[in-house]
Amino acid sequence: MSTTQFDTGTPNLSPPPVVQGDPVQLADGIFVIPDRRVDLVPNIGIVVGSQAALVIDSGLGPRNGTYVMEQAKQLAGDRQLYLTITHFHPEHGFGAQAFKGTATIVYNRAQRDELGRKGAGYIELFKGLIADIGPTLDEVKFVDPDLTYDGQAEIDLGGHRAVLRSVGPAHSAGDQTIFIDDRVLFAGDLLETRMFAIFPYFPPLDTDVNGSRWLGVLDELIASKPEIVVPGHGEVSDTTLICDAREYLEYVRGEAARLRASGASVEEAIATIDAAARRRWTTWDHPEWIAFAARVFYQTGS
Numbered sequence: 001m002s003t004t005q006f007d008t009g010t011p012n013l014s015p016p017p018v019v020q021g022d023p024v025q026l027a028d029g030i031f032v033i034p035d036r037r038v039d040l041v042p043n044i045g046i047v048v049g050s051q052a053a054l055v056i057d058s059g060l061g062p063r064n065g066t067y068v069m070e071q072a073k074q075l076a077g078d079r080q081l082y083l084t085i086t087h088f089h090p091e092h093g094f095g096a097q098a099f100k101g102t103a104t105i106v107y108n109r110a111q112r113d114e115l116g117r118k119g120a121g122y123i124e125l126f127k128g129l130i131a132d133i134g135p136t137l138d139e140v141k142f143v144d145p146d147l148t149y150d151g152q153a154e155i156d157l158g159g160h161r162a163v164l165r166s167v168g169p170a171h172s173a174g175d176q177t178i179f180i181d182d183r184v185l186f187a188g189d190l191l192e193t194r195m196f197a198i199f200p201y202f203p204p205l206d207t208d209v210n211g212s213r214w215l216g217v218l219d220e221l222i223a224s225k226p227e228i229v230v231p232g233h234g235e236v237s238d239t240t241l242i243c244d245a246r247e248y249l250e251y252v253r254g255e256a257a258r259l260r261a262s263g264a265s266v267e268e269a270i271a272t273i274d275a276a277a278r279r280r281w282t283t284w285d286h287p288e289w290i291a292f293a294a295r296v297f298y299q300t301g302s
């Protein structure tokens, strides 16, 4: 279970996004199925205790969800299964139907409500943004969680303790962090490795992304000193990843405020910030998100 299989014979042609490979063990009983830096594939966590196992994020669509559940069952045997998601976005939560009836699905209240408000809208949004994704999305059926909570919830897996905490709105309204044993953090899209932060600002469907609160969440995560940090996308890392993400968001926040105060229009501010950030973070993927971040910070004015 310690190796990841890479298909080196063909390029990664996406979509459809496919969760692939074996779980990699990060610490005793704590696994990740790496995203291999494939678009629309998230890092997926599987935590196996003596009594129960927790899956973190499902992948996009029931086929990926079924693959993830089979991987979890191989690790967990007949232990009770739980599924939670870092947030409701399609590649993180739109495979949950594969788990319904087998695993106990746990969301925070904001996640559940956000999925209800925006789920169908995101299917249409993704169909418009991403070529050939339609058939994958047409298979999606939304399911309700079996349990919801407010604030914080703990799941005792037997030898591993999972703390689920509702921290949004930041990247989304219902962001959830999952801490395992106070040392391994699953952060979802609050963090990405070598990738610009995703600001899903799509009015009128979705305007909940909140850069200022996001910065506050990152401060709390830095203070919590996790040893291992699993981002939503990109390689597993440590606290330096949180500091890097914070530095970028703080840069955009500061520049947007400065340019706005100097009388620059929103489009002028976006162009300036976009060009500067591309020069500064040359190795990061998905620079198309810089403009979204600049717009959100400019509009909120802080």
Ligand SMILES: [Zn+2]
Pocket (backbone or CB within 6 Å): 087, 089, 171, 172, 189, 198
């Ligand atoms: Zn997301």
